[in-house]
Amino acid sequence: MMAVEHMPIKDWYSILGADPSANMSDLKQKYQKLILKYHPDKQSTDVPAGTVEERVQKFIEIDQAWKILGNEETKREYDLQRCEDDLRSIGPVDAQVYLEEMSWNEDDHSFYLSCRCGGKYSVSKDEAEEVNLISCDTCSLIIELLHHN
Numbered sequence: 001m002m003a004v005e006h007m008p009i010k011d012w013y014s015i016l017g018a019d020p021s022a023n024m025s026d027l028k029q030k031y032q033k034l035i036l037k038y039h040p041d042k043q044s045t046d047v048p049a050g051t052v053e054e055r056v057q058k059f060i061e062i063d064q065a066w067k068i069l070g071n072e073e074t075k076r077e078y079d080l081q082r083c084e085d086d087l088r089s090i091g092p093v094d095a096q097v098y099l100e101e102m103s104w105n106e107d108d109h110s111f112y113l114s115c116r117c118g119g120k121y122s123v124s125k126d127e128a129e130e131v132n133l134i135s136c137d138t139c140s141l142i143i144e145l146l147h148h149n
Contacts, residue, residue, distance in 0.1 A: 012064070012068050012069050012078065013065075015061050015062060016030045016034065016062065016066070017034070020082070024072075028066075031065070031066040035059065035066070040052075040055070080130055084131070084133050087133040087134075087142050088133065093143065094142055095143045096146050097121075098146050099145060099147070105122075109124065110125060111123050111124075119138025119139055120136065120138075121136055121143050122137065123145065129147070
């Protein structure tokens with residue numbers, strides 16, 4: 001089986017000049033400020049053509065960032081992908097596990113699996129369908145959550 005190269009995702013937060021922990025109101029405010037600054041209709045006519053093109057590209061990027069971060073659903077998916085990318089950079093996957101192999105914790109409505117270090121891998125019921133990588137809460141080991149097709 002051939003390994004699939006994972007493409008890093010664009011950092012939409014940095015494009016808006018926002019912190020990933022920013023709330024929706026802050027994101028919207030940053031978006032509105034930038035979109036006005038880079039809007040093609042707001043550009044000076046005496047600017048060199050190359051600069052105009054750069055500003056148009058920046059305008060398009062800002063608009064794309066808002067399309068992802070301005071919607072709760074796409075923002076949540078993007079944040080999960082960022083988290084997964086962060087986990088991939090920590091280290092290799094230690095094991096592959098199907099959700100059915102994990103135990104159910106009724107108290108916090110999550111699935112868990114004990115790690116060989118004594119810690120545990122845990123994923124909420126809501127995230128279980130979307131998350132692919134889970135890190136141990138004690139060490140740096142990571143498991144890949146497999147989904148039946």
